[in-house]
Amino acid sequence: MQIKLSVNIGRLKLKNPVMVASGTFGYAREFTDFFNPKELGAIVTKTITLKPRQGNPAPRTCETPAGLLNSIGLENPGLEVFIREKLPLLKKMGAPIIISIASEDDPEEFIKLAGRLDKIKEIAAIELNISCPNIQGRAHLISQDPEATYLAVNKVRRVTQKVIITKLSPNVTDIAEIAQAAEKAGTDAVALINTITGMSIDVKTRKPRIASVTGGLSGPAVRPVAVRMVRDVYKKIKIPIIGMGGIIDASSALEFIIAGAAAVSVGTANFINPKASVDIIKGIKDYLLKNKIKDINSLIGTLKA
């Protein structure tokens, strides 16, 4: 049986629905020893900002039950160094490249970032990270407010023709409301979830286990939260959803697709098994074959409830 694995994210066609999540795949070079990244549906790069960021002090990560707490603080070389030093290799990877961007102090930075990236033809899409919990001093995230979300997405929509993906935070009361605001502002797709804010304490020393006290939780521990949110959003919007949060194998990826995601991102699992994403592509194909489903698209949002 011929199986169709390709899905569309706006005008962007992915040969399969599995991509790697921002911040968990570096700028791809760290993984080329393990598999050929061209097998991926897409590569989402570590978030970049206009200016370089050195990130937060160590320790930046700690393990929690079936989870990982991190506070990297968006360490990145900044837009220009990224374009000069990281992008050339990324262009050679053979998979669509999605560049994740974030503003630091002023959402206007999105215009400069997106405007500059718009001119680079090898870039397949831009992901707006309006949901990073690890920027110090920031009381609210853009993605915690529907109006701010609308404004940020709309600004970017006006400066780029590229496919826009808006990455949402789970640290909200109603994520569907935020997704609707992003849709209205013209995003082509939404990606969810970013990490859930959390903290962990070493009771021996009574100190926080990561230096910035709080961080973002990822990994299998967050999966049920993420799947529920994908379903909530799926019921309210028409554009594609990229689901993520604790995907470690094909079965966990399929949960998201059944809940309504058109594609999935593999994050923390890349740290545990660098080949996780390609194993998942194969596992999804096997599932479709076994269940005689010819086209992955006919599985999306087919939750029986």
Add this chain to the structure above:
Amino acid sequence: MLQIKTKITYNKKIKGSYFRIALKAPGIAVKALPGQFINIKVSDSCEPLLRRPFGVHRVKKDDIEALYEVVGPATQILSQRKPGEYLDVIGPLGNGFTPVIKNKPLNILIAGGMGVAPLVFLAEKLKKSKNVVLIGAKTKEQIMCEKEFKDLGCEVKVATDDGSTGFKGYVSGFLEEVLSGAHYPKSVVYACGPRPMLKEISRISKKYNISAQVSLEEHMACGVGACLGCVTNTRSGFKRVCKEGPVFNGDEIIW
């Protein structure tokens, strides 16, 4: 970097909570250099979730060995794994020691606690040179690998915090004594152990105009340079312990 399902050749208790494990990993064995590490997934489940890093302790033909202490859930599970079972291992990782052989320096290898593990491999590579090994631990029971170093022809000196054997005090204080007592103009220091010890060793080495290569530890998530979790602050900004390290020039680190 290779990801291999390695078969456990042996996994033996040495004493107390210390174990030595040997894994059949020919690809990693031929490539590994002293100071590099391997990242082991100790179980197939999500508990513990992440791999755990261990220095390459020795290489014996196709086998790589690690020397480890049971300190928490992952090392506890590791200690229960049986010969013949398989472990998913990534390695060799990181940037190891740079053995200095030119001009026949006196090599001073300094281990604090579990820091002995990678230094045994280093001592093998430095076999043709003159090596002094300073081993420090809390008590006599925690002094490891004395025999291994002696068998490799090293001169071994021991320090314990409680004085139960050897010099009483920190191994860094011991270094000061060694360096001030004799004249070692052409020495190179290689050290692995807790961060405060490495800081002291770097300071003392600098004072005597000796270069110190120190192996740092930081909590790691990926081990391959992707997550930017295990950084340490250096004179040229944050660097990844798993990629640019774990071995750094002591002078480079902002302690």
